[in-house]
Amino acid sequence: MNRRKKASLMSTEFFLAVFLLVILVFMRIAAKEFYSKNNFMSLLNTYSYTLIASIGMEMIILTSNIDVSTGALISVVCLLLAAIGKLGAPFAVLLPVAMAAGAFLSFLNGLLITKLKIPAIVATLATTQIFQGSLNMVSEGSIYDLPASYTWLAFKAKLPGGIPASVLICLICTVFGLIFMKYSRFSRKIYAIGNNKTSARLTGINVEKTILATYAFAGVFFGISAVIIGTAGQRVTTTMGSGLEMTFIAAVVLGGTSSAGGSGTLLGTVFGAFILSMISPAINYLGISSNWSDAIKGAVILISVLVSAARNIKKKRVIPSVSGGGVS
Amino acid sequence: MKKKTFRMTFNLALFLIWIVIFLFIGLRSPYFFKPAYLISTMLRNIVEIGMVALPMTMIILTGGIDLSVGNILVLSCMLGGMSAAATGSSVVGILVIALVGLLCGFINGIVITKAKIPPMITTLSTMYLYLGIARGISQGNSVYSFPAAAWMGNTIIGSYTDPVQLPVQILFYLVLAVVFVIAVQKSSFGRKLFAIGLNENAVRYCGIDTDRIKIIVYTVSGLVCALASIIWLGRFTSVKYDAGTSFNLKVITIVVLGGTSINGGVGDMKGTLLATLIIATLNSGLTVMNIPIDAQTIIQGVVLLISLIAFSIASQRARSRKVIKVVSQEKG
Numbered sequence: 001m002n003r004r005k006k007a008s009l010m011s012t013e014f015f016l017a018v019f020l021l022v023i024l025v026f027m028r029i030a031a032k033e034f035y036s037k038n039n040f041m042s043l044l045n046t047y048s049y050t051l052i053a054s055i056g057m058e059m060i061i062l063t064s065n066i067d068v069s070t071g072a073l074i075s076v077v078c079l080l081l082a083a084i085g086k087l088g089a090p091f092a093v094l095l096p097v098a099m100a101a102g103a104f105l106s107f108l109n110g111l112l113i114t115k116l117k118i119p120a121i122v123a124t125l126a127t128t129q130i131f132q133g134s135l136n137m138v139s140e141g142s143i144y145d146l147p148a149s150y151t152w153l154a155f156k157a158k159l160p161g162g163i164p165a166s167v168l169i170c171l172i173c174t175v176f177g178l179i180f181m182k183y184s185r186f187s188r189k190i191y192a193i194g195n196n197k198t199s200a201r202l203t204g205i206n207v208e209k210t211i212l213a214t215y216a217f218a219g220v221f222f223g224i225s226a227v228i229i230g231t232a233g234q235r236v237t238t239t240m241g242s243g244l245e246m247t248f249i250a251a252v253v254l255g256g257t258s259s260a261g262g263s264g265t266l267l268g269t270v271f272g273a274f275i276l277s278m279i280s281p282a283i284n285y286l287g288i289s290s291n292w293s294d295a296i297k298g299a300v301i302l303i304s305v306l307v308s309a310a311r312n313i314k315k316k317r318v319i320p321s322v323s324g325g326g327v328s
Numbered sequence: 329m330k331k332k333t334f335r336m337t338f339n340l341a342l343f344l345i346w347i348v349i350f351l352f353i354g355l356r357s358p359y360f361f362k363p364a365y366l367i368s369t370m371l372r373n374i375v376e377i378g379m380v381a382l383p384m385t386m387i388i389l390t391g392g393i394d395l396s397v398g399n400i401l402v403l404s405c406m407l408g409g410m411s412a413a414a415t416g417s418s419v420v421g422i423l424v425i426a427l428v429g430l431l432c433g434f435i436n437g438i439v440i441t442k443a444k445i446p447p448m449i450t451t452l453s454t455m456y457l458y459l460g461i462a463r464g465i466s467q468g469n470s471v472y473s474f475p476a477a478a479w480m481g482n483t484i485i486g487s488y489t490d491p492v493q494l495p496v497q498i499l500f501y502l503v504l505a506v507v508f509v510i511a512v513q514k515s516s517f518g519r520k521l522f523a524i525g526l527n528e529n530a531v532r533y534c535g536i537d538t539d540r541i542k543i544i545v546y547t548v549s550g551l552v553c554a555l556a557s558i559i560w561l562g563r564f565t566s567v568k569y570d571a572g573t574s575f576n577l578k579v580i581t582i583v584v585l586g587g588t589s590i591n592g593g594v595g596d597m598k599g600t601l602l603a604t605l606i607i608a609t610l611n612s613g614l615t616v617m618n619i620p621i622d623a624q625t626i627i628q629g630v631v632l633l634i635s636l637i638a639f640s641i642a643s644q645r646a647r648s649r650k651v652i653k654v655v656s657q658e659k660g
Contacts, residue, residue: 066448068577112633116636116637116640117640117644118633118636118637118640119589119590119591121393121448121590122580122584122590122632122636123633123636125577125580125581125584125632126581126629126630126632126633126636127629128577128629129577129581129625129626129628129629129632130625130626130629130630130633132622132625133622133623133624133625133626133627133628133629134622134626135622136621136622136625137620137622137623137626243573246452246455246456249452250452250453250456253449253452253453258446259446259448259449260446289464289467291463291464291466291467291468292460292463292464293460294456294457294459294460294463294464295456295457295459295460295461295463295464296460297456297460298453298454298455298456298457298458298459298460299457299460301452301453301456302439302450302453302454302457305443305445305449305450305453306439306443306445309443309444309445310443
């Protein structure tokens with residue numbers, strides 16, 4: 001009993017929480033302006049869209065797949081939203097449209113992976129090119145002069161205390177995600193597939209259908225995230241989401257989820273996403289040039305992965321099975 | 329025996345695809361067929377990507393992946409260019425470039441093998457790290473070429489009167505390609521790469537130091553990136569920190585198009601060479617045909633998808649045959 005308690009205290013989530021706390025306290029001492037209302041609110045906004053998309057990415061990575069097309073997918077959804085928003089569509093229309101579009105595009109990824117048996121990383125690599133290319137074909141770079149109804153979420157919708165409404169969306173998504181990943185039967189299937197695809201199939205799980213559903217489901221989260229990213233200003237460009245997929249994958253990995261799938265918790269991702277979205281503003285307020293933010297991001301991910309690997313090596317001295325990922 | 333015929337046909341298919349694309353573009357715009365254009369534009373533009381695709385094939389054969397190649401390339405460009413500018417000597421520049429490439433690749437290899445972190449995660453984080461260091465050191469400014477790099481990037485063998493002028497970097501690429509084809513297809517080292525990709529544990533129990541081989545492969549990848557970065561810097565005369573961002577995916581596209589399985593263990597170096605030709609033809613050919621760059625991106629994606637689908641159908645058949653064989657052997 002005692003031992004089990006100790007094990008849970010040593011978890012990745014616990015380490016991340018402590019790490020996060022240390023940074024927050026350090027920022028309090030070193031740079032008080034970091035906690036200024038403006039900065040903290042914009043940090044929360046960044047955190048919201050990072051975390052929401054990371055929830056989707058977490059699900060995909062748990063099935064031992066991956067999605068590198070998320071950034072391009074978000075760009076597509078953003079532009080679609082802008083096109084509708086230009087006509088004066090309110091937020092109540094934009095959100096469901098984004099969710100549906102995200103789910104549809106991500107479902108296409110899922111189809112390539114399950115039906116055509118293409119490894120996830122290459123399939124999504126190809127769709128990245130197709131998404132990004134078709135995006136530039138359709139629009140001439142950007143859609144601008146969007147009406148006030150479009151940017152309602154970013155400028156008008158505030159919770160008491162000036163907290164951006166995106167935080168509320170994020171909170172709903174996170175609570176839903178935490179409960180869903182802990183108690184639903186579907187999430188059990190996701191973990192089972194990630195651990196051992198063959199045995200999952202033999203126990204009667206429809207692997208293809210589950211992976212398809214996971215991608216579609218993750219797409220809904222990408223769509224929600226795209227709403228927050230896309231409606232942040234009056235101008236929407238075709239590269240709104242470029243490169244974001246790496247941040248999402250990094251948040252998931254930083255949160256202790258194994259990239260081979262099957263193990264990891266959403267709680268870790270919640271902390272991981274916060275640490276990653278905090279790095280840029282924190283560096284800024286510490287007086288270091290923002291040009292160093294990527295290097296620090298990389299170092300933080302590398303160190304945290306190394307630390308968790310060091311603990312795992314101590315735990316089990318077994319040669320790990322070859323982590324090719326897609327044993328199909 | 330059967331497997332060999334299958335692999336032959338895949339390369340043959342790639343070759344046929346290339347011929348079709350090549351003829352199609354050539355017939356639509358005759359300017360394309362001029363040897364001067366083919367060599368000094370089409371091939372010259374693909375050299376860096378093609379070079380890095382060679383060690384990338386090795387890495388993917390072992391079941392790994394390297395997402396940081398483009399950023400190794402840019403980082404070594406940056407540091408080399410800056411040190412050459414500071415000391416005024418090209419030798420220092422070249423040395424620094426080689427050293428940085430070597431070190432970056434070595435770090436990847438060490439972290440992957442000794443800390444047992446999956447290659448994708450490792451190179452994802454080092455991608456950020458190398459990109460970030462390049463950005464931080466240059467403070468977002470461009471780094472400029474130095475004489476030795478300019479020689480590598482712009483020298484053309486043969487005078488203007490000759491019918492064919494050969495840019496020097498193509499020569500480097502050809503030498504490298506021959507070395508890599510021999511190393512992968514004909515040497516025992518190459519056999520080990522395939523074996524690691526198929527079953528790493530089994531190879532380890534055979535008494536082969538898999539860690540050492542993997543470290544070598546990643547370090548070689550870093551070195552080739554360094555060589556490519558010299559040519560890159562010479563060809564563009566200035567490089568910014570974000571120049572390598574889409575480079576990684578282009579390289580992986582070529583390797584996968586060449587029939588190397590992303591799960592490792594199955595593949596062919598010659599396929600990578602053919603795929604390099606196909607991508608080069610597509611890139612330059614579509615430009616000649618005045619097709620906008622965005623449509624080119626889509627076409628590249630579609631070509632990749634089609635080849636993947638074809639490959640997965642073909643390999644599924646081969647695999648099902650193989651599985652039956654293995655099972656029956658076990659029973660017997």
